[in-house]
Amino acid sequence: DAGVIQSPRHEVTEMGQEVTLRCKPISGHDYLFWYRQTMMRGLELLIYFNNNVPIDDSGMPEDRFSAKMPNASFSTLKIQPSEPRDSAVYFCASSLAPWLAGANPDTQYFGPGTRLTVL
Amino acid sequence: KNEVEQSPQNLTAQEGEFITINCSYSVGISALHWLQQHPGGGIVSLFMLSSGKKKHGRLIATINIQEKHSSLHITASHPRDSAVYICAVHSGGGADGLTFGKGTHLIIQP
Numbered sequence A: 001d002a003g004v005i006q007s008p009r010h011e012v013t014e015m016g017q018e019v020t021l022r023c024k025p026i027s028g029h030d031y032l033f034w035y036r037q038t039m040m041r042g043l044e045l046l047i048y049f050n051n052n053v054p055i056d057d058s059g060m061p062e063d064r065f066s067a068k069m070p071n072a073s074f075s076t077l078k079i080q081p082s083e084p085r086d087s088a089v090y091f092c093a094s095s096l097a098p099w100l101a102g103a104n105p106d107t108q109y110f111g112p113g114t115r116l117t118v119l
Numbered sequence B: 001k002n003e004v005e006q007s008p009q010n011l012t013a014q015e016g017e018f019i020t021i022n023c024s025y026s027v028g029i030s031a032l033h034w035l036q037q038h039p040g041g042g043i044v045s046l047f048m049l050s051s052g053k054k055k056h057g058r059l060i061a062t063i064n065i066q067e068k069h070s071s072l073h074i075t076a077s078h079p080r081d082s083a084v085y086i087c088a089v090h091s092g093g094g095a096d097g098l099t100f101g102k103g104t105h106l107i108i109q110p
Helices: none
Strands: A005-007 A010-013 A019-024 A031-038 A040-049 A055-056 A063-071 A074-079 A088-095 A106-112 A114-118 B004-007 B010-014 B021-024 B031-037 B043-049 B053-056 B057-063 B071-075 B081-092 B098-100 B104-109
Touching: A005 A088, A019 A088, A019 A114, A040 A063, A040 A074, A040 B021, A040 B081, A040 B098, A055 A063, A106 B043, B004 B081, B010 B021, B021 B031, B021 B081, B021 B104, B031 B071, B043 B053, B043 B071, B053 B081, B053 B098, B057 B098, B057 B104
Parallel strands: A010 A114, B010 B104
Antiparallel strands: A005 A019, A019 A074, A031 A040, A031 A088, A040 A055, A063 A074, A088 A106, A088 A114, B004 B021, B021 B071, B031 B043, B031 B081, B053 B057, B057 B071, B081 B098, B081 B104
């Protein structure tokens, strides 16, 4: 398997523009997670899905952020409108088990990340 | 929300040294995770602990639930171990119950 695939790897956009980040999880993984990493706040879990259904979006910062998973092999994270404070690296990860509560197997596989810069 | 503290923030050691990275948290948890972030940015999930100890190769992770503390040890350290090591704890609930530490930046010099 190619691992978790994210696109684009880098995105530079201007404030106010819509940004769409994409993720393809590992085939067969039931759980998909979106994270954000900044220097100030470190890693944060934004939302996660189980079998394509959003389970918990309590980490999503505000209404400008939305995530979808239309099928088992594809998810998007959209920011509309984007702001400079959204600049960060966004990671997608997938796993066989919920990972959060210590379920086994306990490995989560991360994608390479998308580095977003909002000017 | 759980407060997660990692120490040290930065650590430089010589190849072959025994390395210890610490993680303390303030509220009881259901699970603790150790992650490794490579210099290029890629993240690898190393361990999940809810009690006791786990070992994988030269890496050992321990947790003391009563003291709210975990340690990650690296034996016979090697330059390829150079990375940021991140501790994450889950206090229950959903996504907002997951808290990450700021990470320990480890450099192993040949």
